[in-house]
Amino acid sequence: MRSILIINPNSSNAMTEALKPLVDRLANDGTSFSYFTAPSGPASINNDADAASSVDHCLPALRPLLKSSDAFLVACYSAHPLVPTLAREPEVIRGHKPVMGILEASVIASLLLVNQGERFGIVSTGKVWEELLAAGVAEFLGSPSSARFAGVETTGLNAGELHDAPAELVQSRMKEATRRLLARGNIGAICLGCAGMAGLGELVREACVEVLGDELGARMKIVDGVQAGAVQLDATLRMGR
Structure with missing residues (x-):
């Protein structure tokens, strides 16, 4: 089973929940999707400063999850710094795990x-x-x-x-x-x-x-x-x- 973690880097659980029906339509027997919401930080990423701040709030909570997922999708529509940050994580590098932004x-x-x-x-x-x-x-x-x-x-x-x-x-x-x-x-x-x-x-x-x-x-x-x-x-x- 392939596993993809969809990361909402803002702290809005409602926004994460809204993503699930969109992804569920694409589900197949060989792939599972899981979801992560920032535990704190901006509830809405409205500029580059918010995006940068959200990395600090997300990364400590994300690190324990990197081993259990095969790929990562950062669900913020921006050139979000979490994408290159995750790509540099040792677990991601060792596993050749792809990271993408929306x-x-x-x-x-x-x-x-x-x-x-x-x-x-x-x-x-x-x-x-x-x-x-x-x-x-x-x-x-x-x-x-x-x-x-x-x-x-x-x-x-x-x-x-x-x-x-x-x-x-x-x-x-x-x-x-x-x-x-x-x-x-x-x-x-x-x-x-x-x-x-x-x-x-x-x-x-x-x-x-x-x-x-x-x-x-x-x-x-x-x-x-x-x-x-x-x-x-x-x-x-x-x-x-």
Whole structure:
């Protein structure tokens, strides 16, 4: 049995619980998924400082779990420092255990899904992520600009507010950000740029249908980074055995 640990580096148990149905849809007889929530620290990672702080809160509690899992998915949509930190852990190195972040996983999936001449983009939370995620994508692709990346549009809501704010506000902000991204042109895939957007992909789909019409809107690829990461790590483990 292959085992993948999905790590929520913020301290919100509700956010971790929201990830489980997404991953359960992908389950197969050969792979088990377990979950970790930061025992303390920021309940919502809203900037680079929060991300850095979350490493200190997570790492001591994670170290005893490294031996019992074969791969690790960091479920924060950012260039999260926990990914390279875990990759340097002796147990991870000895076991050749892959570590991935959901930003990187969603970029890989999007590049495979878009057609020639199309681009992918990201819908995320607070405005600070427009620059941070664009930089993270550029670093991952090895280029400060890419003809295949359309950029980032944001809702102005943080991860916690996606589930705590009034539903009408969340719906309008998600759709507005999606419309702005579509206006950039030639969009073939949209990444949900926050683990807290679990289950909100349908709002993105509705906005795509409203802007592009039923046929084109239904064909838009909507990429959830947690699902993408779970599938990619599972495939990696299968190839390595």
